[in-house]
Every structure is written in C-alpha cells, then in structure tokens.
Amino acid sequence: MSGTGGTQERPLRADAARNRARLLEVATEVFTTRGVDAPTEDIARAAGVGVGTLFRHFPTKEALLEAVMVRRLESIAAGTARLAAAGEPADAFFDAFRLVVDRSAGKDAFTRALAAAGRNPHAALRETSAAIRAHLGELLAGAQDAGAVRPDLDLPELIALLVGANSALEQLGADPAARERILTVVLDGLRPR
Amino acid sequence: MSGTGGTQERPLRADAARNRARLLEVATEVFTTRGVDAPTEDIARAAGVGVGTLFRHFPTKEALLEAVMVRRLESIAAGTARLAAAGEPADAFFDAFRLVVDRSAGKDAFTRALAAAGRNPHAALRETSAAIRAHLGELLAGAQDAGAVRPDLDLPELIALLVGANSALEQLGADPAARERILTVVLDGLRPR
Amino acid sequence: MSGTGGTQERPLRADAARNRARLLEVATEVFTTRGVDAPTEDIARAAGVGVGTLFRHFPTKEALLEAVMVRRLESIAAGTARLAAAGEPADAFFDAFRLVVDRSAGKDAFTRALAAAGRNPHAALRETSAAIRAHLGELLAGAQDAGAVRPDLDLPELIALLVGANSALEQLGADPAARERILTVVLDGLRPR
Amino acid sequence: MSGTGGTQERPLRADAARNRARLLEVATEVFTTRGVDAPTEDIARAAGVGVGTLFRHFPTKEALLEAVMVRRLESIAAGTARLAAAGEPADAFFDAFRLVVDRSAGKDAFTRALAAAGRNPHAALRETSAAIRAHLGELLAGAQDAGAVRPDLDLPELIALLVGANSALEQLGADPAARERILTVVLDGLRPR
DNA sequence: CATGAATGAGTCTTCATTCAT
DNA sequence: GATGAATGAAGACTCATTCAT
Incomplete structure (x- = not known):
C-alpha cells in the first residue's frame, strides 16, 4: 500500500508525482464544487499543467x-478500520456513521461511488469500498449485538442511509445547529424503539 | 387544475396535445432514469416525434x-394540500412525508427542485414549490403541536430530510421491505425522544 | 398584364387576393427592415395568416x-417607361436616375435583383428588369446624343452606378441635405468634362 | 504592427500560427465571395483543419x-496613414479613395464595417476604423483647402461614397476599363464645378 | 516527460417546407 | 382554402482524447 494502490506502478519521478498529486487535489475541488461535467481542461489549467x-x-x-473517489474512500476506509478495531461497539458505530458522512461532504457523486461498489467495474474502487463495507458490516453487527441499533437493519440499508444523510446535509447548507439536528434524527432513528 | 397547468395556454389541437403529453411523459421517464444529460433527440425519438x-x-x-418538474411538483402539491386540510395532524404529517418521497422517486433532480424554491429563477417552479413548502410548514407545525414530532425541527431541515430520504431510497433499489425499513428509521427519528 | 404578371393564373377569390397582397406588403417591409434572413413564419404572422x-x-x-422584387421593379419600370417616352433627353435621364434610386430604397438586396437580370433564372424578374434596362439604355443614349452625359459610358456601368448610389444613400441615413450632396456628386460625375 | 494585431497574444507555435493565418486567409476569401452566411465548417475544411x-x-x-475585417481595415489604415502624411493634398486624397475601394473589394460587408465605426461594439474594429476615418478626414480637408474637392462635402458623405463605389464595382465585375470609368465618374463628381 | 494544438463526434437549436385537421 | 403542427436537415459550438513539437 505504498502508493495510490492499483496495478504495478514504477516509481514516478519527483515532478511527475507532484503533478499527479496536484491534479488529484484540484480535481477533487473542481468536481466537488462545479460537478463532474466540468471540462478536463479547466482541471488541468487549475493544476497548472x-x-x-x-x-x-x-x-x-x-x-x-475514479482516482478522486478512491482517495476519498481510502480516507474513509482508514477511519472505519480504526473504529472497527475499537472496543466500544455502540459508540464506534455512531462515530463511524458521522465519520463517513463528514468525509463524504460535497457533491454527493462521491458517496454514490461507495454504494456502487458491487456493480461497479473498477477494481480500485471496488476494493476500497469493499473494505469500508466490511468495516461497516462489523460495526453494525457489533452495535446490534450491543442493543444499540435496530436488529432488523442490514448493511445495504445502512449504506443507503449514509448516502441519504449526506444528501440531506449537502442540501441543507452550513448552519451547524441544523446539521446536527438532521444527524440526530437519523441516528436516533437507527436506535431500537 | 385539470391539465398541464401554468400560464394561460390556448387550447391545442388534439394531436398536438397528445404529442405534448407524450413528450412530457417520455421526458419524465428519461430524465428520471438516465439523468438530465440525456440528449433531446433521444427523448423526441422515444416520444415518436x-x-x-x-x-x-x-x-x-x-x-x-422545468415542465417535467412542474408536473411532478403539482402532483405533490395536490397531495400535500389535501393532507394539510385533513383532521389528524400527526398522521397527516407522516403521510405527507411518505407522499413526497414516493412522488419524487428518480434521479432526484426532482426533490432538489422543491428545495431550490427560493433561489431559482423559474416562476412556475417557484410558485408550486412555495405551495408545497407552505403545506409542509403547516403539517409540521400541527404535528409538533400534537407532540408527534420533535419541536426543535424547522422546515428547512424537514426538506433536507425529504431530499435525503429520496436519495437513500433511490440508492437502495426496489426491495420493498428494505425501503420500508429506511423510512421507519427516518420517521421514527422525527418523533420526540 | 392584368395581375402580378407571370404564367396563367386563374382569378383568385377575394379573400385569397387580399391575403396575397397583404403578404407582399408585409414581406416587403420585413425583408427591407430586417433583411432576407427573417423567418417566413414572422412574415406570415405579421400578415395575420x-x-x-x-x-x-x-x-x-x-x-x-422574387415577387417582392418584381413589384418594386414594376413600379420602377412604369416610371422609366414614362420617362423614356418623354421629350427632353437630358432631364429625362437624370430624373430616371433619381427615380430608380428613390424607389430602390431599403435593404439593397433589391437593386441587386435588377442587376442580376441577365444571370438570374427567374422569368418574372428577368422580363421586368429587361424592360427597365431597355428604358435606361434608351435614356442613356438620348442623353449622350444630347451631350449631357459622358459618351464613353455604357449601360452596365450606369446600372452599377445606380446600385452604388443606392448603397451610398442607404449607408448615409436620413439627412436630406447630405443625401442630395451624394446625388450631386454622382450626377455631376456623369456629365462630360 | 507586424502581425495579427490586437490585444497582447502570446507567441503561437509555428504550426498554430500557420493554421491561424490560413484560416484568416480562407475566411476572407469565403466571406468575400460567398457571403458571411457560409458555414464555418466549409471554412475549416477549405483551410484543411x-x-x-x-x-x-x-x-x-x-x-x-471580426478578425477578417480587422485585418482588412488595418491594411487600409496603413495605406491611408501613409497618404495622410504625404505632401500633395489633392493627389493624396484621390489615391486614398482608390486605395480604400481597392482593398475593400468583395461582398462589401467590409466597407460597411468602416462605416459602422461609431455604432458597433467591437473594440478592435472601432479603433482601426476610427483611425481610417481620421486619416480620411485629414485628407478630405487638405484636398478641400487645395480646392480639389467640393467644399460642401463632409466625412460621412465621403464614407457613404466609398461604400457606394465599392458596391458599384462589386456589381460590375472584372472589366478593368469599365471599372476605371466608374471611378472616373465618382472622382470627377467629387471635384468642384 | 510536458505541452497545448488539432480533431471530430455529439449537442442544442432554427427554419423552410409539408400535410393532417 | 386556411391553419399551424410536424419534420429533419443544417449550423454553431463543446469537449474528451490524441499527437506533433
């Protein structure tokens, strides 16, 4: 897991690596703020190449x-991995929910990628999101065993709810109190009656 | 209220009206399933014109x-108007939530239109979604007065949650039991603790 | 030469004749003010059909x-016919020059039609402009015989000058004194040195 | 003043510059002979791109x-500038008239641009044609002072006459003797009686 | 390796003309 | 005869991708 993951890459020259990183950075920004229809040329220009x-x-x-998504997903996967390894099942689960939503912020084309896991033909995406799904599966099971989450809920629904929460927050705008109220509704809804 | 609604249209010839209706039908289908980037020519062909x-x-x-959205929103507005006039505040509110989500199904550019109410420049959209917002506002207040919904929730959050629920369901696919579980989570989350 | 000229037309019904006349009227106006690229539909609407x-x-x-042009050319032809039959060769010639320019006013696509005479494949146009050319030829010869116009000038040049004068005036705008000065330049230039 | 003129352009690569020049060349030709309604694709194809x-x-x-026109106008401006600086007022004026007409040849959208100077919104055109107008103004005044041109003529009329002469010549075709006769008429007409 | 010019298929939109009502 | 809805061939312009410099 030395690099960006994927099929055998010879080490890039320093400047090439820098360009690649910068492109990824800029593309994330552009896709997030202007949508995926933004012209490639704009991205290149903004990256200075x-x-x-x-x-x-x-x-x-x-x-x-895809690379942009993978980067986001990897960041999420790192978080969920840590939480899945944590001790407190209930807290860990709810923390994971917030973490996924936080790091998915922006044009929700991104959270969708996570969801597209199974269908999606791109190896890199598939692997990373499979990892996240695995972590979430564990966390969900743990929280359900601990009685902190409704027992009838399954992983696909959890993921759909993550996507939904992301959409709701994206829709809402910046007001932090309102954002918190949204999350409260969803997280409370996840608890058993 | 019987037809395509909007600002005074002279009565179209029978065949023209049929074509218009068919185009609207097909466009709804195409925009919903393939997104708004689908070529106009595909829509025309699918409509047989x-x-x-x-x-x-x-x-x-x-x-x-816009016409497609207005049609959808009008259908929603009709439903929320009826429910806003109903007697049972709590039930009416939850029914309205389900109704909006049901009739918004699809590539979710639709629920967004509702949300974009104030900002966007299209008069027809603005009016209809303002009406829906008004109905939802009443329903929310009624349900809160009846103690059926958390009192700290405001209209913008409700709408964000509708958008989110729509996304979640769109994400999930067809399984009716799973869809119901999603809705249960959100609706339960709306109730006071 | 009872009607609009051309190949055998059965007498139109009164309303049809009215429509035809109105269309010609409106088309003249529209082509003149907005150019020949104006959509046919605009002309029809303006004519109320x-x-x-x-x-x-x-x-x-x-x-x-073509019909619009023929109408203009017929009006011109009537004028030049009268002048060609007049007694005073010099005056008649200069009057004809002014007459052609006056009645050609407007988007000069029209004067061009006159010039396109020989090349142009449309019978109606060809006939009418041939008539005008004939009259102008006579008038020119008469004026040259009378010593009022440079003897080295030929009909094609005269017509080119008519087109040019029309362009110049169209270019200039409304100021009557300035228009007169332009005409003075050209008419004086036509005189022998 | 050496190149394509206008607002600071970074130096193009050799091939790009060649293409640009070729496009300008071809576009001039096409617009001149077939009019401005010729499809862009034809121009591209003719330019081999x-x-x-x-x-x-x-x-x-x-x-x-606009670029095509600017190029033409710049060529004209260079000529009128030189003549305006010359010593012999009368000759310079008449030479300038011929020069403008010569270099404006074609579907006459060109001389119009000169005329449209004040009104039109294209900066590049405006500047260049303003320069030409200034030169012509000087030349006219000089020739009038020298008694070689009618004193009552003003710049707008001169420009209208240039447009007209261009139209007349465009109308006339190639015969050099006939063209010369046309110019003689106009130039003689400009002289005082 | 980096550059950005070139490519051309694809998209929206217009408009002369036809034809069912 | 009149109407205006329907047609579809153009036309201007965009943008992912390729390749000469």
Missing part, C-alpha cells in the same frame, strides 16, 4: 474521477 | 425539464 | 422574395 | 468575421 499531462496520469476522465 | 416538435412545444431543453 | 397560406401563395421563400 | 481548430482560434463565428 497541460491537458496532455492530465491524460498521461489518468487515461480517461472517468479514471480521474 | 421529430426534434422539431419537441422544440415547438418546449423552446429549450431547460424549459422541458 | 398561417405559414401554410404563405406557402400556398408563394411556393418557396425565394419565390416570395 | 477541423472545426475544432477554427473555434480554438476564434471563439465564435463572429469573432472570426
């Missing part, structure tokens, strides 16, 4: 979008 | 999208 | 344009 | 047309 460079690093626009 | 006909009825693609 | 009616009277847009 | 290339160099068709 030519389109050619962009396409050298990412063979298609879709591959770039 | 030439592009020219589409553009005669709807001067721009955006106008078509 | 449907496009279908327009195309019943004039099988193509070009035919309509 | 794809449409994309055309639109890379000129963001809209109008921008291309």
Whole structure:
C-alpha cells in the first residue's frame, strides 16, 4: 500500500508525482464544487499543467474521477478500520456513521461511488469500498449485538442511509445547529424503539 | 387544475396535445432514469416525434425539464394540500412525508427542485414549490403541536430530510421491505425522544 | 398584364387576393427592415395568416422574395417607361436616375435583383428588369446624343452606378441635405468634362 | 504592427500560427465571395483543419468575421496613414479613395464595417476604423483647402461614397476599363464645378 | 516527460417546407 | 382554402482524447 494502490506502478519521478498529486487535489475541488461535467481542461489549467499531462496520469476522465473517489474512500476506509478495531461497539458505530458522512461532504457523486461498489467495474474502487463495507458490516453487527441499533437493519440499508444523510446535509447548507439536528434524527432513528 | 397547468395556454389541437403529453411523459421517464444529460433527440425519438416538435412545444431543453418538474411538483402539491386540510395532524404529517418521497422517486433532480424554491429563477417552479413548502410548514407545525414530532425541527431541515430520504431510497433499489425499513428509521427519528 | 404578371393564373377569390397582397406588403417591409434572413413564419404572422397560406401563395421563400422584387421593379419600370417616352433627353435621364434610386430604397438586396437580370433564372424578374434596362439604355443614349452625359459610358456601368448610389444613400441615413450632396456628386460625375 | 494585431497574444507555435493565418486567409476569401452566411465548417475544411481548430482560434463565428475585417481595415489604415502624411493634398486624397475601394473589394460587408465605426461594439474594429476615418478626414480637408474637392462635402458623405463605389464595382465585375470609368465618374463628381 | 494544438463526434437549436385537421 | 403542427436537415459550438513539437 505504498502508493495510490492499483496495478504495478514504477516509481514516478519527483515532478511527475507532484503533478499527479496536484491534479488529484484540484480535481477533487473542481468536481466537488462545479460537478463532474466540468471540462478536463479547466482541471488541468487549475493544476497548472497541460491537458496532455492530465491524460498521461489518468487515461480517461472517468479514471480521474475514479482516482478522486478512491482517495476519498481510502480516507474513509482508514477511519472505519480504526473504529472497527475499537472496543466500544455502540459508540464506534455512531462515530463511524458521522465519520463517513463528514468525509463524504460535497457533491454527493462521491458517496454514490461507495454504494456502487458491487456493480461497479473498477477494481480500485471496488476494493476500497469493499473494505469500508466490511468495516461497516462489523460495526453494525457489533452495535446490534450491543442493543444499540435496530436488529432488523442490514448493511445495504445502512449504506443507503449514509448516502441519504449526506444528501440531506449537502442540501441543507452550513448552519451547524441544523446539521446536527438532521444527524440526530437519523441516528436516533437507527436506535431500537 | 385539470391539465398541464401554468400560464394561460390556448387550447391545442388534439394531436398536438397528445404529442405534448407524450413528450412530457417520455421526458419524465428519461430524465428520471438516465439523468438530465440525456440528449433531446433521444427523448423526441422515444416520444415518436421529430426534434422539431419537441422544440415547438418546449423552446429549450431547460424549459422541458422545468415542465417535467412542474408536473411532478403539482402532483405533490395536490397531495400535500389535501393532507394539510385533513383532521389528524400527526398522521397527516407522516403521510405527507411518505407522499413526497414516493412522488419524487428518480434521479432526484426532482426533490432538489422543491428545495431550490427560493433561489431559482423559474416562476412556475417557484410558485408550486412555495405551495408545497407552505403545506409542509403547516403539517409540521400541527404535528409538533400534537407532540408527534420533535419541536426543535424547522422546515428547512424537514426538506433536507425529504431530499435525503429520496436519495437513500433511490440508492437502495426496489426491495420493498428494505425501503420500508429506511423510512421507519427516518420517521421514527422525527418523533420526540 | 392584368395581375402580378407571370404564367396563367386563374382569378383568385377575394379573400385569397387580399391575403396575397397583404403578404407582399408585409414581406416587403420585413425583408427591407430586417433583411432576407427573417423567418417566413414572422412574415406570415405579421400578415395575420398561417405559414401554410404563405406557402400556398408563394411556393418557396425565394419565390416570395422574387415577387417582392418584381413589384418594386414594376413600379420602377412604369416610371422609366414614362420617362423614356418623354421629350427632353437630358432631364429625362437624370430624373430616371433619381427615380430608380428613390424607389430602390431599403435593404439593397433589391437593386441587386435588377442587376442580376441577365444571370438570374427567374422569368418574372428577368422580363421586368429587361424592360427597365431597355428604358435606361434608351435614356442613356438620348442623353449622350444630347451631350449631357459622358459618351464613353455604357449601360452596365450606369446600372452599377445606380446600385452604388443606392448603397451610398442607404449607408448615409436620413439627412436630406447630405443625401442630395451624394446625388450631386454622382450626377455631376456623369456629365462630360 | 507586424502581425495579427490586437490585444497582447502570446507567441503561437509555428504550426498554430500557420493554421491561424490560413484560416484568416480562407475566411476572407469565403466571406468575400460567398457571403458571411457560409458555414464555418466549409471554412475549416477549405483551410484543411477541423472545426475544432477554427473555434480554438476564434471563439465564435463572429469573432472570426471580426478578425477578417480587422485585418482588412488595418491594411487600409496603413495605406491611408501613409497618404495622410504625404505632401500633395489633392493627389493624396484621390489615391486614398482608390486605395480604400481597392482593398475593400468583395461582398462589401467590409466597407460597411468602416462605416459602422461609431455604432458597433467591437473594440478592435472601432479603433482601426476610427483611425481610417481620421486619416480620411485629414485628407478630405487638405484636398478641400487645395480646392480639389467640393467644399460642401463632409466625412460621412465621403464614407457613404466609398461604400457606394465599392458596391458599384462589386456589381460590375472584372472589366478593368469599365471599372476605371466608374471611378472616373465618382472622382470627377467629387471635384468642384 | 510536458505541452497545448488539432480533431471530430455529439449537442442544442432554427427554419423552410409539408400535410393532417 | 386556411391553419399551424410536424419534420429533419443544417449550423454553431463543446469537449474528451490524441499527437506533433
């Protein structure tokens, strides 16, 4: 897991690595704020490189979008991995829910990627989201065993709720108190009656 | 209230009305399943007419999208109006939540329209969604007065939750039991602790 | 030469004749003020008829344009015929020059039609402009015989100068004194040194 | 003043510059002979490039047309500047008239641009044609002072006459003797009686 | 390796003309 | 005869992707 994950990459030259990182950064920003229809050229320009460079690093626009998602998902996976290994099942579960939602912030094309896991043909995405799903599965089971979450809920519903919570928050805007109220509703709803 | 609604339209010839209706039908289907980036030509073809006909009825693609949304929103508004006038505040509120979610199904550009009410510049959309918001506001207040919904929740959060529920369900797929479980979580979460 | 000239037309019903006249009127106005690229539908609407009616009277847009031109040319031809029959060769010639320019006013697509005489494949136009050319030829010869116009000038140049004068005036705008100065320049230039 | 003129352009690559120049060349030819309604694609094809290339160099068709005009006007401006600086007022004036007419040849959208100076919104055009107008103004005044041109003529009329002469010549065709006779008429007409 | 110019298929939209009502 | 709805071939412009410099 030395690099960005995937199929055997020879080590990039320093400047190439820098370009790649910068492109990923900028693409995340652009896709998030302007949507995935933003022209590749805008991304390249914002990253200070030519389109050619962009396409050298990412063979298609879709591959770039995928890489952006993978990065986000990896960050999430790191968090859920830690929490799945934690001791307190109930707290860990609820923390994980918040963590996923927090790190998915922005144009929700991203959370969707997580959900598209099974259907999606891209290996990198599939692997990372499978890991997250596994962690969430464990956390859910733990919380249910601890009686902290409704026992009839299954992983697909949990994920759908994560996507939904993300949408709701994206919809709502910045007011922190209101955001907290939204989360309270969903998290309370997850608890057994 | 019987027809396509909006600002005074001279009565169309029978065949023209049929084409218009068919275009609206097909566009709803296409936008819903394939997203708003689907080519106008596909919509025209699916409706069995030439592009020219589409553009005669709807001067721009955006106008078509707007008409589709207005139709959906009007259907929702009719439902919420009825429920807002009903006697049982608590039931009416929860029924309204389900109704909005049901009739918003699809690539969720739709619930967003409702949410975008104040900001967006399309008069037809603005009016209809303002009406829905008004109904939802009444229903929420009634349910809160009746002690059936958390008192700290405000209309913007309710709407955000509707958008979120829609996303969650869209994400989930068809399984009716799972869909019901999702809704149960959210609706239970809305109740006071 | 009872009607609009051309190949055998059965007498139109009163309303049809009225429509045809109105279309010609409106088309002249529209082509003149908005150019020949104005949509046929605008012309039909301005004339208070449907496009279908327009195309019943004039099988193509070009035919309509031609009819408009023929009308103008006929008006010019009537004037030049009268002047060609007049007694005073010099005055008649200069009057004709002014007359052609006056009646050609407007988007000069019209004067061009006159010039396109020989090349142009449309019978109606060809005939009428041939007549005008004949009159102008006579007038020119008369004025040259009378020593009022440079002897080296030929009909094609005269026509080119008419087109040019028309362009110049169209370019200039409304100021009557300035228009007169332009005409003075050209008419003086036509005189022998 | 050496190149394509306008607001600071970074130096293009050799091939790009060649394409740009070729497009300008071809567009001049096409607009001149077939009018401004000729499809952009025809221009691109004639220049041996794809449409994309055309639109890379000129963001809209109008921008291309403007560039073509600017080039023509600059060529004219260079000539009138030289003549305005010359010693012999009368000759300089008449030479300038011929020069403008010569270099404006074609579907006369061009001389119009000169005339449209004040009104039109394109900065590049405005500046260049303002320069030409200034030169012509000086030349006219000089020639009038020298008694070589009618004293009652003003700049707007001169410009209208340039447009008119251009139209007349465009109308006339290639015969050099006839063209010369036309110019003689107009130039003689400009002289005082 | 990086650059950005070139490509051309694809998208929206217009408009002359036809034809069912 | 009149109407205006329907048609579809263009036309301007965009953008992912390729490739010469």
